[in-house]
Amino acid sequence: MEKNLKIAGVSLIEVMISMVLISLLLMAVASVFPRMSSHRKAIQESDIAKDIATETVEYLQMVSAVPNQGCPSLSNGTAERYVYPVKYTIIWDVTCTNNTGYYPVAVTVSWSKQGKTHKVTVTGTVQ
Numbered sequence: 001m002e003k004n005l006k007i008a009g010v011s012l013i014e015v016m017i018s019m020v021l022i023s024l025l026l027m028a029v030a031s032v033f034p035r036m037s038s039h040r041k042a043i044q045e046s047d048i049a050k051d052i053a054t055e056t057v058e059y060l061q062m063v064s065a066v067p068n069q070g071c072p073s074l075s076n077g078t079a080e081r082y083v084y085p086v087k088y089t090i091i092w093d094v095t096c097t098n099n100t101g102y103y104p105v106a107v108t109v110s111w112s113k114q115g116k117t118h119k120v121t122v123t124g125t126v127q
Contacts, residue, residue: 042113046120048083049109053122056090056107064103064126074103074126086111094126101127 056079064074079090092107102125110119 045086045111045113046118048086049088049111049118049120050122052081052083052088052090053107053109053120056092056109057105057122057124060092060094060105060107060126061124074105086113103127 060074074094074096076093077091081088081090088109088111090107090109092105094103094105096103104123105126106121106123108119108121110117112118
């Protein structure tokens with residue numbers, strides 16, 4: 001009498017194929033992490049630039065609220081601010097052409113990263 005034996009298990013070839021597929025998957029996942037980090041850094045730098053521009057507009061509004069200062073005291077200007085390791089250049093432009101008592105101001109914050117210049121502009125009004 002012959003016994004019909006079924007061998008249960010996984011062959012060596014199946015194990016090797018699954019190991020190759022898992023290693024390819026792990027390499028793909030590992031290659032994504034440096035890109036995610038650089039994108040996060042770029043978003044953080046942009047957020048810092050927006051905060052600097054907003055603070056500058058608020059400062060100009062506060063300075064313009066001082067009596068008898070008028071628009072001539074709010075001339076255009078530039079400044080620099082360091083938030084390690086990035087140097088941000090701040091440029092503000094006050095337009096004094098209208099006679100309404102409210103003057104538009106545009107604050108542009110720029111910075112360089114890997115040879116490429118990035119900019120953020122915030123606008124507001126001053127008295």
